[in-house]
Amino acid sequence: AQSVTQPDIHITVSEGASLELRCNYSYGATPYLFWYVQSPGQGLQLLLKYFSGDTLVQGIKGFEAEFKRSQSSFNLRKPSVHWSDAAEYFCAVGAQSGGSYIPTFGRGTSLIVHP
Amino acid sequence: DVKVTQSSRYLVKRTGEKVFLECVQDMDHENMFWYRQDPGLGLRLIYFSYDVKMKEKGDIPEGYSVSREKKERFSLILESASTNQTSMYLCASTPPIRGVEQYFGPGTRLTVT
Numbered sequence: 493a494q495s496v497t498q499p500d501i502h503i504t505v506s507e508g509a510s511l512e513l514r515c516n517y518s519y520g521a522t523p524y525l526f527w528y529v530q531s532p533g534q535g536l537q538l539l540l541k542y543f544s545g546d547t548l549v550q551g552i553k554g555f556e557a558e559f560k561r562s563q564s565s566f567n568l569r570k571p572s573v574h575w576s577d578a579a580e581y582f583c584a585v586g587a588q589s590g591g592s593y594i595p596t597f598g599r600g601t602s603l604i605v606h607p
Numbered sequence: 608d609v610k611v612t613q614s615s616r617y618l619v620k621r622t623g624e625k626v627f628l629e630c631v632q633d634m635d636h637e638n639m640f641w642y643r644q645d646p647g648l649g650l651r652l653i654y655f656s657y658d659v660k661m662k663e664k665g666d667i668p669e670g671y672s673v674s675r676e677k678k679e680r681f682s683l684i685l686e687s688a689s690t691n692q693t694s695m696y697l698c699a700s701t702p703p704i705r706g707v708e709q710y711f712g713p714g715t716r717l718t719v720t
Contacts, residue, residue, distance in 0.1 A: 528711075536697070593705060
């Protein structure tokens with residue numbers, strides 16, 4: 493069975509600083525990987541996804557993530573954080589279950605941005 | 608624009624009540640999901656459905672049931688609400704296509720007193 497680990501429960505950064513959120517996955521085949529963001533009181537919104545091709549993927553809001561098969565990682569990065577980026581971030585791996593594709597989510601990383 | 612709606616943003620119920628949470632999507636997606644979200648635990652899958660009248664248990668189905676009578680609507684039912692079911696409930700949908708992301712509703716924050 494697949495699993496996702498987000499080792500950081502909380503991350504605090506200053507506005508304008510760079511950001512990296514870690515994600516490690518466990519899956520036997522080629523994974524489908526996602527990063528979602530959840531603003532307070534809202535549902536999840538897709539930031540970016542990877543399922544083939546270029547291992548560096550660009551997403552919305554200036555985020556990017558790099559798939560590293562050798563490290564089973566899919567870390568999320570942003571060069572300069574804005575106060576509006578304060579939110580909960582979830583990494584997910586998608587796997588086939590019968591005829592459907594069922595994602596497994598990490599526990600999330602809460603991003604706090606200091607002015 | 609893609610849309611998943613949930614019937615209530617906030618709900619307060621008493622222990623033992625029967626609770627219905629409704630989710631509607633307008634994207635003609637085959638797959639629909641119910642999750643609960645608790646601090647530090649992330650999203651845990653309760654049930655999912657891959658077609659009308661079809662359902663599969665997720666990781667934490669105990670105390671819940673679901674209904675899918677129409678493709679666009681997926682209901683979560685708490686037969687007898689308990690305080691440990693106080694949580695945020697998220698609905699999502701997706702087509703059964705490899706690599707496609709889920710679309711989420713805004714969530715229902717349920718409090719059982």
